Amino acid sequence: MFLLAQQGLEMPDRNEGAAGCVQNDGFCPSWIFDNFDRYVDPFLQHIVLTVVPVAIGFAISFGLAVLAHRRQWLTGPITGVTGFLYTIPSLAFFFLLQPLTGRGYLTAIIALTCYTLLIIFRNVTTGLGGVPMEARDAARGMGLTDRQLLWRVELPLALPEILAGLRIATTTTVGLAALAFFAGAGGLGAELDADYYFKSNVVVAGGLAVLLAAAFDLIILGVQRAMTPWQRARAT
Amino acid sequence: MNQQSAPDSAGTSSRKAATLEFRSATKRYPGQDDAAVDGLSLEVPAGEICVLVGPSGCGKTTAMRMVNRMIDLTDGDILLDGKSVTEISPAQLRREVGYAIQQIGLFPHYSVADNIATVPKLLGWDRQRISARVDELLELVSLDPHETRDRYPSQLSGGQRQRIGVARALAADPPLMLMDEPFGAIDPINRERLQNEFLRLQQDIRKTIVFVTHDIDEAIKIGDKIAVLQKGGKLAQFATPAELLMYPNGKFVEDFVGADRALKRLALQRVRDIDLWKAATVRVGEPVAEAKAKLADSDINMTLLVDDDQRPLGWLADAALRGERVEKRLRSTAEPTVELDDILRDALSDLLASDSRYGAVVDGRGHVAGVLSVEVIGNFLQEAPVEARSGAELVEDPRLVAAPGSTGRRDH
Secondary structure, eight states: OOHHHHHHHOOOOSSSHHHHHTTTTTOOHHHHHHHHGGHHHHHHHHHHHHHHHHHHHHHHHHHHHHHHHSSGGGGHHHHHHHHHHHSOOHHHHHHHHHHHHHHHHHHHHHHHHHHHHHHHHHHHHHHTTTTTTHHHHHHHHHTOHHHHHIIIIHHHHHHHHHHHHHHHHHHHHHHHHGGGGGGGGSHHHHHHHHHTTTTHHHHHHHHHHHHHHHHHHHHHHHHHHHHHHGGGGOOO | OOOOOOOOSSSSOOOOOOEEEEEEEEEEOOTTOOOSEEEEEEEEOTTTTTEEETTTTTHHHHHHHHHHHHSSOOOOEETTTTTTTGGGGGHHHHEEEEEEEOOOOTTSOOOHHHHHHHHHHHHHHHOHHHHHHHHHHHHHHTOOHHHHHHHHHHHOOHHHHHHHHHHHHTTTOOSSEEEEEETTTSOOHHHHHHHHHHHHHHHHHHEEEEEESOOOOHHHHSSSEEEEEEEETTEEEOOOHHHHHOOOOHHHHHHHHHHHHHHHHHHOBGGGOOOOOOOOETTTTTTTHHHHHHHHHHHSOOEEEOOOOEEEEEEEEGGGSSSSSSSOOEEEEEEEEETTTTTTHHHHHHHHHSSEEEEEEEEEEEEEEEEEEEHHHHHHHHHHHHHHHHTTTSSSSOOSSSSSSTTOOOOO
16 A cells, blocks of 8 residues: 555545445445446546557557568567567566656556567467468469468468457456556556455455456457357358 | 450350470479479370379479469470460469369368359459359359358368369369369279269360379379379370370389289270170071081180170070071070270179170170170280380270260260
8 A cells, every 4th residue: 555645546435335344344235336436437447458558569469470470580589579578577667667658558558568469479470370281372372462362361260369369468468457557557456456455345346357357358259259150160 | 464364254164275385394492403393395285184193202293383383483484375474473373273282272261152262253253253153163063052152161071172172273264274183182982983073074174284193093094194203303204194004115104104004004995995806696597507607707616696686695505506597595694795885994894703704795786796805805915015016006095084976985
């Protein structure tokens, strides 16, 4: 709670609801019901803290993976750099960036974006590498240009792998975004931190983060199923 | 760039087959002493199947892939209808040349119809024309369009996938087809069937085809001409299947064709191609003296009883010739009978399966044409090369499929 004063956050107001339960830091449904409003903004912040880094990270690593697919020698260096970024502890990352980008969203989003790169890059690369040689050969033999080959054959066939990477990256980012309040970017983490002895608070803030991760996961899974009907086709 | 000379209708094979010529075509890879393909020169007339055959590493696939520039020539040239392939952009060239490979390479994420439509879509055909063409091709390769077109490749059997691969290669009605071991991954029984289907198909579409295989039997069965390649990408021999079997021009080809090449020739030739024994054919009621005269003149010491239409009834027992007139006393039935158009190998098999080791030969109308025996075939196999070396003509059209015209079909 050492950051509380600094961040100007208030402890959850415990004077409402069932007094005994709240006094004991218990799990109090009535308190949760009465105080749910206070979680809406942090929840929305958390969504932004997830969607924006994943979207930017996807754009960057997708481009890098396609580039490395054409120029194989780039795979090593790109994996090295993104791998290095991945190993930096998030807290250290936030504080290292602060002199450059200050406190707030920008810092958090840069750091969170960096963590998605390795996962997505590797999955896109693996996906493209897993396209059957013979499909590629047949495509070239029928006169598809390199670009047509990429967009009509390779990427669609790599889609399951790419979306699997996106799912991991998204789930990871939901978790990491809970630390974004260290960078002054709010989110559900800030609520957790505000009173982590109070079970009701922890359950709601933590629970919302878990629900968010699960929801994203299901959405992407749904997209994958819709986009890869051939994967469900069974011999009849 | 894509205004191809596409056919006006979706009709089968409305485009003319192309001629193909390898002119000292050579492929060298840097850092390798031996060329992959070394000065390959040969011509494939329009509408013929040229099989490239040889052991692995002989450069047959490389030679084929140079045609559609999947591999670029180091030296020499390849001419498609007299035009160098190096003057056509690879993508455009490949859309003009059908391409089928052993692994088939169907796109798993495309339905059967979309797979077949790959090249037509690249060529910008309209939707209706593509759809009509897909159905037509599915029927051409003996698949039911309604049942097949919306399936994914994973839902098909190996043989079905192979057919789709061929249909896809044929989609834009290319004047030239390249096929790299298209039946290599299929089990022997289905391979045989697909080969027969393919030959039947070729009768209709008459494409110029370059067909790569390592299987000499397949080469002999499929090819109009066979190019045998040896390691280092050198052409060892370029000949018709019959020539190749009769006169392999050296140890390499002889070994490659196999020790059983005499037997393989049996598969290429028909009963009508060899000199049959003359039969003594008699009718019931004919004077025995006449019958005996015929017997003396025949090549076999047996008389064959025939009906008024010269159809064989059976072999006569000696007792039948004891009286004044020939009686109907059979030693055995006329089985087996073989036909003039039967393939020698099948005829030999029939003879070996019977006790008699000989059989009556009938023509298309069922009339006796002579007698075939195991001995006759044995003599033929021994004599043919000698005879041919002295200038006799080669057997014409030695293909398994019944060729239209004179050497052709049975009448029933």
